[in-house]
Amino acid sequence: MKLGLDPAVVSKARALAARAAEPVIELARTHTTVSVERAVLRLAGVTGADADGTPWVNRITDAVREQAGLEHGVALPVFHALNEHGIELGDPLSLLETTFAVPTGARATLARKHARAAVARGIATIDHNRAERQRLLREHGDPAMPWIYLIVATGDIYEDIPQAQAAAREGADVIAVIRSTGQSLLDYVxxxxxxxxxxxxxxxQENFRLMRAALDEVSAELGRYVRLTNYASGLCMPEIAALAGLERLDMMLNDCMYGIIFRDINPIRTFVDQRFSRQVHARAGIVINTGEDNYLTTADAVDAAHTVVASQLLNERFGHEAGLADWQLGLGHAFEINPDIPDSFRLELAHAQLVRELFPDAPLKYMPPTKHMTGNIFAGYLLDAFFNLAGVLTGQSILLIGMMTEGIHTPWLSDRDLALENVRYVRRAVGALHEDFVPAPGGFVAERARQVLSETVDLLDRVCDSSLLTAIAEGTFGVTRRPPDRGRGLEGVVRQADTYYNPATDLLEQA
Known part of the structure; x- marks a missing residue:
């Protein structure tokens, strides 16, 4: 440790984060959502859509909610109907022609048994994919950190594939297929x-399968495993997490508050969905990436630095409670301080080193400058080089490639090539300089880091005095105010009844 942080202050920060998170965790344990229940059906093997493109899991979940109530979960009514009418799960149209009811006695026992067996097969597929990833890592090799993370986003999966493979050949270690604008607000996949x-x-699911196969192909060609990332966020967070496990994705964007603040998704819906999705990620061996970098696009990166650290501590607590290990917590932060501020680079180093020391075993994801990219591509290229230098110097784990055309247009292949050249040069030239980077005791960097940590403790103390939901409603994170009784998706939240049964949660919590 290089900053001389007081271990007692660090412990206090974690304890406060745990206190702040506990009421929300209890809320997530006692509620379900339409997307959690649809994810259960997907794990059980329900696939496809009707002639209008509405997924069968949506049709079935809506019918169960209307006829039997979703507070009991979708599993018991569905498998009771299958048992009573001799229908196969692969025949959703016939299933929808039945009437859903909550079974009791021996019928409930039988439905529970069949539901658990069906979901267990889905989780077995996830287990197989996790083992397959480990086999491929042994066979092809795992690139050294920092991993170079690059976004592909054409809108056409068949155009994404050659671009992703080309990026891997040029040095990208992680390919992120960014989602179409607005997908997070769709309540179906x-x-x-x-x-x-x-x-x-x-x-x-099909796009996941196609890109995973393409990256497996290029991994074999290059002799290093290329990771695939997508987004388990929005109104279908649990379902996309399940599909990621079923198709062997390696990382997923999965933040506890991003959807609340930046997509106006109801806070309770988000917290319930994120707990289930993280349980799936934990089982699948998927690394999550959190979204604290986004706070600094709306708030000042110096004044709001402590809100980033507070959110990281909360994300850590929520992740651990859901079963994620430290090596799966890709906590996010960003290089977003105004470059016109004196000592801006020293401030960036202080923030980055603080996060590195608070979470020594986490694969931290460091995001490039976006807010202060002006359209001057030469200044932008230099700023990206400083970002790459800060990332390597402070031992960040995942570097998202910065583009000098950020905010001007969707990057061309030539822009990505130059960006990869930039980070390759910095990584090669700097080497293991992070071993030699030791801020002066009591100097600017160390004192700034201690100041941010102290402000983090004060903030978490205030959150504990009110509540996390109140803090979010007051705009504490990312400035935007989001009250718990408003926002998209609230109508999809259901308090569990005493008879609630979710075979997926049961199986995942036993792991």
């Missing part, structure tokens, strides 16, 4: 391979 998307490509 589209079906099939998609060829139209705005500023991104739709997250679907």
């Amino acid at each position: 589209p079906e099939g391979a998609t060829r139209q998307g705005y500023a991104g490509t739709y997250a679907t």
Whole structure:
């Protein structure tokens, strides 16, 4: 440890984060959502959509809610109907022609048994994929950190594939297929391979499968495993997490508050969905990436630095409670201080080193400058180089490639090539300089880090005095105010009854 942080202050910060998180965790344990229940059906093997493109899992979940109530969960009514009418799960149209009811006695026992067996098969597929990832890592090799993370976003999965493979050949270690704008607000997951998307490509199971196969192909060619990332956020967070596990994705964007603050998704819906999705990620061996960098696009990166650290501590607590290990917590932060401020680079180093020392075993994801990119591509390229230098110097784990054309247009392949050249040069030239970077005791960097940590403790103390939901409603994180009784998706939240049964949660919590 290089900053001389007081261990007692660090312990206090974690204890306060745990206190602040506990009421929300209890809320998540005692509620379900339509997307959690649809994820259960997906794990049980329900696939496809009707002639209008509405997924069968949506149709079935809506019918169960209308006829039997979702407070009991979807599993018991569905498998009771299958048992009573001799229908296969692969025949959703016939299933929808039945009437759903909550079974009791021996019928409930039988439905519970069959539901658990079906979901267990889905989780077995996730287990197999996790083992397959480990086999491929042994066979092809795992690139050294920092991993170079690059976004592909054409809207057409068949255009994304060659671009992703080309990026891997040029040095990218992680390919992120950014989602089409607005998908996070859809309360269903589209079906099939998609060829139209705005500023991104739709997250679907088939798109996941196609890109995973393409990156496996290039991994074998290059002799290093290339990781695949997508987004488990929005109104379908649990379902997309399940699909990621079923198709062997390696990382997923999955933040506890991003959807609340930046997409106006109801806070309770988000917290319930994120707990289930993280349980799936934990089982699948998926690394999550959190979204604290986004706070600094709306708030000042110096004044709000402590809100980033507070959110990281909360994300850590929520992640641990859901079963994620430290090596799966890709906590996010960003290089977003105004470059015109004196000592801006020293401030960036202080913030980055603080996060590195607070979470020594986490694969931290460091985001490049965006807010202060002006359109001057030469200044932008220099700023990205400083970002790469800060990342390597403070031992960050995942560097998202910065583009000198950030905010001007969707990057061309030539822009990505130059960005990769930039980070390759810095990584090669700097080498293991992080071993020699030791801030002066009591100097500017160390004192700034201690100041941010102290402000983090004060903030978490205030959150504990009110509540996390109140803090979010007051705009504490990312400035925007989001009250718990408003926001998209609130109608999809249901308090669990005493008879609630979720075979997926049961199986995941036993792991």
